Amino acid sequence: EVQLVQSGAEVKKPGESLKISCKGSGYRFTSYWIGWVRQMPGKGLEWMGIIYPGDSDTRYSPSFQGQVTISADKSISTAYLQWSSLEASDTAMYYCARYASLSAGSDYWGQGTLVTVSS
Amino acid sequence: QSALTQPASVSGSPGQSITISCTGTRSDVGGYNYVSWYQQHPGKAPKLMIYEVSSRPSGVPDRFSGSKSGNTASLTISGLQAEDEADYYCSSYTSSSTVVFGGGTKLTVL
Numbered sequence: 001e002v003q004l005v006q007s008g009a010e011v012k013k014p015g016e017s018l019k020i021s022c023k024g025s026g027y028r029f030t031s032y033w034i035g036w037v038r039q040m041p042g043k044g045l046e047w048m049g050i051i052y053p054g055d056s057d058t059r060y061s062p063s064f065q066g067q068v069t070i071s072a073d074k075s076i077s078t079a080y081l082q083w084s085s086l087e088a089s090d091t092a093m094y095y096c097a098r099y100a101s102l103s104a105g106s107d108y109w110g111q112g113t114l115v116t117v118s119s
Numbered sequence: 120q121s122a123l124t125q126p127a128s129v130s131g132s133p134g135q136s137i138t139i140s141c142t143g144t145r146s147d148v149g150g151y152n153y154v155s156w157y158q159q160h161p162g163k164a165p166k167l168m169i170y171e172v173s174s175r176p177s178g179v180p181d182r183f184s185g186s187k188s189g190n191t192a193s194l195t196i197s198g199l200q201a202e203d204e205a206d207y208y209c210s211s212y213t214s215s216s217t218v219v220f221g222g223g224t225k226l227t228v229l
Binding site: 037046047061062097103106111 | 120122151153157167169171206208216218222
């Protein structure tokens with residue numbers, strides 16, 4: 001069974017760093033892209049970026065380029081989304097999702113990680 | 120890249136059909152047959168309903184169908200059911216080798 005399991009909810013202060021994770025199982029992790037999607041409270045889905053763990057090819061939405069870093073450790077089938085300095089506006093639910101290709105849509109999603117940034 | 124344009128809300132009665140539009144540009148929707156549609160119920164992760172404009176993943180009812188004309192893609196739900204009430208998002212591959220979502224449409228089943 002394909003599963004994407006994300007790390008738990010986080011409460012952080014502005015200026016702090018954070019790295020959240022998404023562990024894939026039930027499929028060949030290196031053969032599928034993992035994308036990250038932001039959903040701010042009461043708002044829509046925003047595509048942040050994507051990584052191909054097989055060769056670490058990474059793409060970012062222009063809106064998120066330079067704001068976050070996407071990485072993956074294929075030895076443990078885990079993708080990451082990280083911030084070096086959080087802002088209150090980063091408060092959101094973050095989902096990871098599996099893509100067979102960028103054209104095919106994301107067929108499996110993680111359960112989401114709620115990040116709250118507050119002083 | 121700008122978000123794709125969707126109506127904020129649509130509604131229909133049980134058994135009726137509704138259509139949700141998704142308008143982009145030649146750099147995304149119009150340039151590729153790579154439009155996907157997602158359904159999201161409150162507090163849940165999105166679910167893929169349509170990919171590559173009109174293909175349905177296994178398990179998605181054939182009441183859901185997709186199409187595209189020019190820069191506008193559409194999701195049609197026929198035989199509306201109460202459980203179809205949810206938010207719907209389109210997404211498209213772009214000429215920058217990225218993906219962009221639409222703003223989302225809230226479907227109300229009256």
